[in-house]
Amino acid sequence: MSNAESAFPKIVTAGADAILVYLGEGIDPDVNARVMALTNRVGSALGDKLYDLVPSYNSLMIYYNVLAVSEDELRECVRKLIDELQQDGDASGASKQSTLHTIDVYYDPSVGPDLERAAKQTSLSIDDIIRMHTEQEYRVYAMGFAPGFAYLGELPEKLRLPRLDNPRTKIPAGSVAIAEAQTAVYPSESPGGWNIIGRTAETLYDPQADNISPMKVGDRVQFKAVSKDEFEQAGGSLESLS
Amino acid sequence: MIKILDAGMRTTVQDFGRFGYLSKGLTRGGPVDEQAFLWANRLLDNNFNAAQLEITLGGLEIEFQQDGCFALTGADADAHLDDEPLTLWQNFDVKAGQRLKVGYAKAGLRLYLAVQGGFQVEPKWHSCATVERDSVGGLSGDGSPLQSGDTLRFQCDTPQPSRRVSWAYRSDYTKTPVLGLIPGYQYDDFPMSAREAFCYKDFEVSKDSNRMGIRLAGKALATPKQGLVSEGINIGSVQVPSDGQPIIMMHDRQTLGGYPKLGVINPVDLGKLAQLQPGQKVRFSRVEASVAQQQLRRFYQFFNVRLPCQGGDNLRS
Structure with missing residues (x-):
């Protein structure tokens, strides 16, 4: 491509009642911030014509009511909102709502069955892995896969490991995992193929609560290492993987 | 009220779905055959979103514990009200004490049972749609399917003229679509x-x-x-x-x-x-x-x- 700018925004049809708007490529905090800024603007400007909005790493999925707006009209409105966003200085309005969540994690092979292998594969000590995983703030790039599942990025280069060849069928709720440039907490028991390095006692999805999840795209997350005692006092379970 | 005598292979409560929570990772749920679901509500003059039972494969048996009106649409299965064979895609009056038995699907996979007024199930996040993988919705609120012994309430309404869905609007489930x-x-x-x-x-x-x-x-x-x-x-x-x-x-x-x-x-x-x-x-x-x-x-x-x-x-x- 001779001019990278001309490729984005790119809007594609995603069914009879949805369009997908790409604002860039790959995992990039600036692109993700623009996605969130656009999400807010689209929600305010067109909310009564839409039935859902799903921001992700570099895209925004817009589900609309076919009785309220046509795809052509919607595309035109969205293009206008993207232009305004560019004029107003991209990420304005998105970052000020970002919340920092601190998540206490018990890092130990008993609840992090991939911790020792991760150390071997990365040629780091377990303490190094813990230090590197807790040292920096991560950004919530997307929420999905399962309720309350936040895709966090980006991991330090040295911690990057491929997904498991054979995903586990059952991972306990609260498991803290890494894969490629991403890290996440499994909010509920589920199958999964990421490398598990620890566990948190925090509830990230409670179907009985009013609030589905404390996190939203654009928020920041920092992990903090805690002892076995602290983990158990906070209600953490040491139940092992099946 | 109805009482589930046998829940069959898998029977769940579904309304039209849980909208507006995709950005938190919560999926929509709702009837996978929207057409059959919406016809059942229409036959009874219900709101499109009124809660029904989605019956997978069949095998459901229930007892009505009050008078009412119901409709059964979707897969082709033998159904009986007491000993009387029932036609699908039609509304029926029912008296307290009568039993509805739905056999196994001969063509198609899922049936929809609607009652006039809809089943009254406590919504969670604006919907009672059962989504097992999200642990949300349904009678117990935790995404589990119905079990024998469960009871579901509904508001009994006025009797209705008999109606049926014309063949022209129904799918032939034996055909390759x-x-x-x-x-x-x-x-x-x-x-x-x-x-x-x-x-x-x-x-x-x-x-x-x-x-x-x-x-x-x-x-x-x-x-x-x-x-x-x-x-x-x-x-x-x-x-x-x-x-x-x-x-x-x-x-x-x-x-x-x-x-x-x-x-x-x-x-x-x-x-x-x-x-x-x-x-x-x-x-x-x-x-x-x-x-x-x-x-x-x-x-x-x-x-x-x-x-x-x-x-x-x-x-x-």
Whole structure:
């Protein structure tokens, strides 16, 4: 491509009642911030014509009511909102709502069955892995896969490991995992193929609560290492993987 | 009130679905055959969103503990009210003490049972749709299917004139359906051979299909580069993982995914796919988005479907 700018925004049809708007490529905090800024603007400007909005790493999925707006009209409105966003200085309005969540994690092979292998594969000590995983703030790039599942990025280069060849069928709720440039907490028991390095006692999805999840795209997350005692006092379970 | 005497293979409470929470990872749920569901509500003059029972494969037996009116639509199965055989796609008056027994589906896979006024089930996040993988909805609120002994309340209303759905509006579930594909997403990135093969070649419904996705088996499709960054996936999306066997995402789908997608099945055709038994064949042909959109508008207007708005508070907690 001779001019990278001309490729984005790119809007594609995603069914009879949805369009997908790409604002860039790959995992990039600036692109993700623009996605969130656009999400807010689209929600305010067109909310009564839409039935859902799903921001992700570099895209925004817009589900609309076919009785309220046509795809052509919607595309035109969205293009206008993207232009305004560019004029107003991209990420304005998105970052000020970002919340920092601190998540206490018990890092130990008993609840992090991939911790020792991760150390071997990365040629780091377990303490190094813990230090590197807790040292920096991560950004919530997307929420999905399962309720309350936040895709966090980006991991330090040295911690990057491929997904498991054979995903586990059952991972306990609260498991803290890494894969490629991403890290996440499994909010509920589920199958999964990421490398598990620890566990948190925090509830990230409670179907009985009013609030589905404390996190939203654009928020920041920092992990903090805690002892076995602290983990158990906070209600953490040491139940092992099946 | 009705009492479940035998819940059958799998019977769940469904309204039209849980809207507005995809950005938190919560999926929509709702009836996988929207057409059969909406007809049942229409036969009873119910709101389009009134809660019903989705009966997978059949085997349900219930007792009515009050007078009322009900309708049964969807898969072709033998049904009896006490000893009287029942016709599907029709409304019936029922007296307290009568028992409804639904046999196993002979053609099609899912039946819908509606009562006049709808079943009264406590909603969670604006819906009582049962979504097992999200642990939400249904009678117990935790996403579990109905069990024998469960009771469901409904408000008894005035008697109704007898009505039935004309044959012209009903699907023949024994036929091989041809479903519309609205090209979209990464369609242009797929090799021409895959685009051609998907439309006009037969696929078989695999037994690993469920309310999350319907897996198809056929000649493997060539795919573009795998490893997309996760993005929103609509109901009906045609995902093609690296093994080349398409998966069509249904109402309990995950909200984000990273497989390349050929496009999305025309929503007014999707119910036919939901009714296919494992081993049955299905075929696809391209449809213009504008045509599918016009069909969806007519469909929503006919059944009085009013989708909830995603207001200024665009990312609900």
